[in-house]
Amino acid sequence: MFESAELKHDISKSVYRREEPKLRQALLDAQNDLQRRAHFAVLILIAGVEGAGKGEIVNQLNEWMDPRQIQVNAFHQPSDEEAERPDMWRFWRALPPRGRIGIFFGGWHTQPILDRVLGGLKSADFTRRISEIQRMEKMLCDEGVLVLKFWFHLSKKQQRKRLKQLSKDLKTSWRVTKFEWKLFDHYDDFTRVCDPFIRRTSSAEAPWIPVPGADERYRSLAVGRTLLAALRERLDEQPVKRLPDRTPPLLPALDQLNVIRALELDQPMTKDEFREEYEKLSARLFALTLHPRFQDISVVTVFEGNDAAGKGGAIRRVTRSLDARRYHTVSIAAPTEEERAQPYLWRFWRQIPRRGIVGIFDRSWYGRVLVERVEGFCSEADWMRAYGEINEFEQELDRHDIVVVKFWLAISKEEQYRRFKDREKVAYKRFKITGEDWRNRKKWDAYEGAVCDMVDRTSTSFAPWTLVEANNKYYARIKVMKTLCDAIERAIKNVKKKKKKK
Amino acid sequence: MFESAELKHDISKSVYRREEPKLRQALLDAQNDLQRRAHFAVLILIAGVEGAGKGEIVNQLNEWMDPRQIQVNAFHQPSDEEAERPDMWRFWRALPPRGRIGIFFGGWHTQPILDRVLGGLKSADFTRRISEIQRMEKMLCDEGVLVLKFWFHLSKKQQRKRLKQLSKDLKTSWRVTKFEWKLFDHYDDFTRVCDPFIRRTSSAEAPWIPVPGADERYRSLAVGRTLLAALRERLDEQPVKRLPDRTPPLLPALDQLNVIRALELDQPMTKDEFREEYEKLSARLFALTLHPRFQDISVVTVFEGNDAAGKGGAIRRVTRSLDARRYHTVSIAAPTEEERAQPYLWRFWRQIPRRGIVGIFDRSWYGRVLVERVEGFCSEADWMRAYGEINEFEQELDRHDIVVVKFWLAISKEEQYRRFKDREKVAYKRFKITGEDWRNRKKWDAYEGAVCDMVDRTSTSFAPWTLVEANNKYYARIKVMKTLCDAIERAIKNVKKKKKKK
Numbered sequence A, B: 001m002f003e004s005a006e007l008k009h010d011i012s013k014s015v016y017r018r019e020e021p022k023l024r025q026a027l028l029d030a031q032n033d034l035q036r037r038a039h040f041a042v043l044i045l046i047a048g049v050e051g052a053g054k055g056e057i058v059n060q061l062n063e064w065m066d067p068r069q070i071q072v073n074a075f076h077q078p079s080d081e082e083a084e085r086p087d088m089w090r091f092w093r094a095l096p097p098r099g100r101i102g103i104f105f106g107g108w109h110t111q112p113i114l115d116r117v118l119g120g121l122k123s124a125d126f127t128r129r130i131s132e133i134q135r136m137e138k139m140l141c142d143e144g145v146l147v148l149k150f151w152f153h154l155s156k157k158q159q160r161k162r163l164k165q166l167s168k169d170l171k172t173s174w175r176v177t178k179f180e181w182k183l184f185d186h187y188d189d190f191t192r193v194c195d196p197f198i199r200r201t202s203s204a205e206a207p208w209i210p211v212p213g214a215d216e217r218y219r220s221l222a223v224g225r226t227l228l229a230a231l232r233e234r235l236d237e238q239p240v241k242r243l244p245d246r247t248p249p250l251l252p253a254l255d256q257l258n259v260i261r262a263l264e265l266d267q268p269m270t271k272d273e274f275r276e277e278y279e280k281l282s283a284r285l286f287a288l289t290l291h292p293r294f295q296d297i298s299v300v301t302v303f304e305g306n307d308a309a310g311k312g313g314a315i316r317r318v319t320r321s322l323d324a325r326r327y328h329t330v331s332i333a334a335p336t337e338e339e340r341a342q343p344y345l346w347r348f349w350r351q352i353p354r355r356g357i358v359g360i361f362d363r364s365w366y367g368r369v370l371v372e373r374v375e376g377f378c379s380e381a382d383w384m385r386a387y388g389e390i391n392e393f394e395q396e397l398d399r400h401d402i403v404v405v406k407f408w409l410a411i412s413k414e415e416q417y418r419r420f421k422d423r424e425k426v427a428y429k430r431f432k433i434t435g436e437d438w439r440n441r442k443k444w445d446a447y448e449g450a451v452c453d454m455v456d457r458t459s460t461s462f463a464p465w466t467l468v469e470a471n472n473k474y475y476a477r478i479k480v481m482k483t484l485c486d487a488i489e490r491a492i493k494n495v496k497k498k499k500k501k502k
Helices: A013-037 A054-064 A110-117 A123-142 A156-168 A178-185 A187-200 A216-235 A271-290 A292-296 A311-319 A365-369 A380-399 A413-425 A427-432 A435-442 A444-458 A473-501 B013-037 B054-064 B110-117 B123-142 B156-168 B178-185 B187-200 B216-235 B271-290 B292-296 B311-320 B365-369 B380-399 B413-425 B427-432 B435-442 B444-458 B473-501
Strands: A042-048 A070-074 A101-105 A146-153 A208-212 A240-242 A298-305 A327-331 A358-362 A402-410 A465-469 B042-048 B070-074 B101-105 B146-153 B208-212 B240-242 B298-305 B327-331 B358-362 B402-410 B465-469
Touching (some): A013 A216, A042 A054, A042 A216, A054 A070, A110 A187, A123 A380, A123 B123, A208 A216, A271 A292, A271 A311, A298 A311, A311 A358, A311 A473, A365 A380, A380 A444, A413 A427, A413 A435, B013 B054, B013 B216, B042 B054, B042 B216, B054 B070, B054 B101, B054 B146, B110 B187, B146 B216, B178 B187, B208 B216, B292 B473, B298 B311, B380 B444, B413 B427, B413 B435, B435 B444
Parallel strands (some): A042 A146, A070 A101, A146 A208, A298 A402, A327 A358, B327 B358
16 A cells, blocks of 8 residues: 555655745645535545654645635544534534545544554444445435545654754654654554555545655645645546436335334324323333433434324424423424535434433434435435435444434324315414415325335334324324334443443 | 245236247347447346246247357256366356347356355355356456346245146156255255345346346246347447546655565566576476375466566476476467457466466466556556456465465566567577567656566455566566565465365
8 A cells, every 4th residue: 555655755845945835826726616605515634654644644735725715623532512422423524515525533443453553443334334435425426425535644754853852852852752753663553453444445436645744845745735636537537428326116116015004093082081091101201211221311202104194293292291391392494595505314313312402403414315215305316315314324323322213103194184274274274384284185196105114124123113093193103112112222221231231 | 135026927928929029039139230340349147036037048048149158057966077166267268248148047156055054154154255256246346247137036926836837747857856946945945045146146237137037928928138238238228428447546656666676676686596596496396286185286486577678587496397288378469359359367367277287377467567558559547447357366265275376577667678679689599579668668668667567466365466676687587486485485374284284
C-alpha cells in the first residue's frame, strides 16, 4: 500500500511558492461552487501515523479555503452523551450537510484499529467493525456524499526521525508524549492490522489515498490537488446516457393473500375491558421504567400504520403511563431543510434516545420503503438498498442495548372511510384530515404491497414487527401496551445477564 | 423474512391451466431474446429447506424453456479436482456465459450454512464466508450478470407434513433419508443461522426472494413470473440520462519520483556469474518441487513487465528447472470468445493449478488495471473496483495454500528502444515486435502511472509484488529464480507448521 508513499518525495520552496497560490484560488472557487449549488456534501477523513502531518493539513485546508464552510471534527474519547449511543452516533451527528466540507480528524477507523492493536479487540469483532465501516461508507456514497479518505504515512525510520525532531523543538515537544512513543513501539503491529484494514475498506467509490507524510510541501500540494480534482470532477459532471440501476423484481402477488389481509382486523374488546386492562398495563409500564436496570437500556418504539389507524391515540396511551422525563416523542413529517441536506437516516440517528429514555417515533425511517417508494420520491435502487441499511441501523441499536419495538397499525379500507368521514364531520378532528389522506387512499393496494415487503424484509429477531389489528381501538391500544411492556421486561433481563457475565 | 411465505398460498388447477401456457410462451420468447442478443448471463440460485420444491422447480424451468440453453449445476461433495482448489473455484467454472441461463442447485451458501449448524464452523469464519459471498455476488452484478436468488421456504409444521408425505409415497420415499430428518431436527438452529445470513447477503442488486414452498402450482407460477419479469426488465432496458459512476481521483504525481523510477534498472552481472548462480538456483528449485510437502501446495507465478522486458526469457529459465509434469504455462493474449462471455476473472480462475503444480502466467489478471485501464477498454469504476477484487482473489488462493509470486520486470525506455530495434533487425526475433508495441511505447508515462498504482494497491503481505530491475537480463533472471525459490521454501515450511497444528 505504501510503496509510493515511502519514497523520498519532496517539493522545493520555489515550486511550492509558484503552485500554492494557484491551487488556493482554485480550491476557493470550487468551494464557492459547492456551496452555491449545494448538490452534495464532502467528507474528508484524515488518518495515518503520528507526526505525518495530519494536524497540519487540517489547518492548511482551513487556511486555503473559507473556514466558515468547513466543519472540522476531532474525535477523542467519547463524551457521556456519545457513550450512551451506538458507536456510529457521534459520526452521524457530525456529518456535513450538502454544500459543505466536513473534515473528520480521526474517524470510525481509529478506535477499531487502536483496540485491535492495543486493547485486545478480537479478530472476529474487528472483522465486524470493518463490515460496519464498509456499509457506512457505501451508504454515504450511495447517498451522494463525496468521501475522500487520506492516509498519512511515514516509514518506521521516517517516523522515528520525525518524533525526535518534534521532541527537540520547544514549540512542538508537547505533541510527543509517552503515548506517541508507545504507538511507535507498536509500529509493526499497526502495520499488520492496518494493511488488511486499508485493503478491505478501500472501495471504488471511497478508496484510501496514501499520502507520503515526510515532506510538508509535498503532502500539502498532494492533498490539495486531489481534493481540487475530486471537487471539480463532481461539480462539473454531466449526465450521460447510461443503463438504469438494476434491481430484480420481487415476487409478484399471485393471489389475494398477504400478511396484512391475513389479519383478523376486527377484534373484540369493550370499553370496560379496555379500562381494566389498561390500568394494569399502565402501572406495569411505569414500574418497568423505574427498574434500576432501565438506566442501562434505551427504548425506541416505532408507530407506523394506515392513515387514521390510531397511531396518535395509541402513542398517547403509552406516554400517559410514563414520567415526562422518561420519554420523548418524535413526529416525522416532511423533512426540514437541514434534514434534506443529509442522508435520509440522519434525521433518525439524531433522535436516538439516551439511556433510560423511551424514544417514541410517530412514523419513522420506514417512510423510505413506504411513502417514498410508492410516490416515487426515491429510485427503486434506493428503496431496495434501504431494507439492508435499516436492518443494519436497527442491529446497531440492538447491539447497544436499545430495544426496538415496531408497530404496524392496520385497519380495513372500510374502517378508514368511516374514520375519514367522521373526522370531516367533527370540528376538532378536522385538522387531522387533508386532501393528501384521500389521495393516499387511492393508492391503497400499492401501499399494502409495500407494507408486506417491508414486513418480510425488516422483521428481524432483534427488531420484529408487531402487526396490530386496529379496527377496534381498544384492542389495538392494549396490544401495543402489552407488547411494549414485554419487550422492555425482556431487555432488562438480558442486560442483567450481560452484566453478570462481565 | 418468511412472513409472507408462510401464509397458506395456493393456486387452483383451473387458474394454473389458464396461466401456465401464457407464462411458458413468454419465457421461451425471453430466453430466445437473451440468447440472440447475448448481452448478459443469468444466474439462478435455488436454495431453501428440503421438501419445499427446489428440485421440482429446476425440472419445471427446464421443461418450460429450451433446456439446451440452460446449464443446471448441482453441488454436492467437492470432487478431488475441486477439493484441490479454493472453495469458490467450483462455482467459477460453472458460471453461465452471456446469453445463457445457469441454475445453481445449492450454491456458495450451502456449505457455510451446513457447516455453521452441523459442523462447528466458528462464528468468525462464518462471517468471513458471508463477506466472501457478498463480494462474489457484488462482483457478478458489477460484471452485468443477472443474479436471481430464490429461497424456498416451509414453516416447521409444513415441512414435517411434507417429509411424511414424501416418505409414504413409494415414488418419493427415497428422497427422505435419515439425513433429511436430521436436518429437520435442526429446523430452529437453521432458522437462527439462515436469518442473519439471508439478511446479510440480500443486496439491492441481488436480494433473496422468499418463495412459499407449500403449494406446487403457486411456487411454480411465482418463480416463473419473477424470472420472466426480471428477464424482460433487463432485455428491454433503455439507456437513460444519468450521472456517471463516481470514483475520486487518486493522488496526482507531483514530482518525477515513483516506485518504478526509484529502481536502479542497470544492475551488474556477467554471463559467467549468471551461469554459476543459475546452476545452483535451478537445482534448488527442482529439489523444492520434489519435497514431499510440495504436494500440499500449489504455486501461481505472475510475470508482468514492459514490452521486451524479458518475460519470456525469464519464464524459460524457470521452466527449464522444472519437470514438465510439474508446471503449466498460461500465455494471456486477447480473450477468446468463450472468455469474453464471462466476468474478467473467469479465464484466470479456470487456470488455477492443482496441488503440486506451478502455474506460470505470462501476463495475467493485472491486464484489467494496466492495458484495459490505459486503453480505456473498461470504465474507471471497473478498474478501480478491480484492485479490491484482485486482492480478494489472491487472498483466496493464499488461504488455500497457493503461493502467489508476482514479478514486474522493468526496463528503461532507452533499453526498450534498443531491444525493439534489435528485434526488427534479427529475422527470428521479428515475430516478437508489432506495431502495437510501438503504439504502447507512446503511452509510456500512462502505463508507468498505472503500474505504480497497481503496486501500491495490490502488493499485499500474502501476495507482494517483486519489482525486477531488468535492463540486465542475467540479473533479472537470477532475481526471479531466487525470489521464486524463497517463496516456495517459505510456503513448504508454513504448510508443515499448519499440518502439525492439526
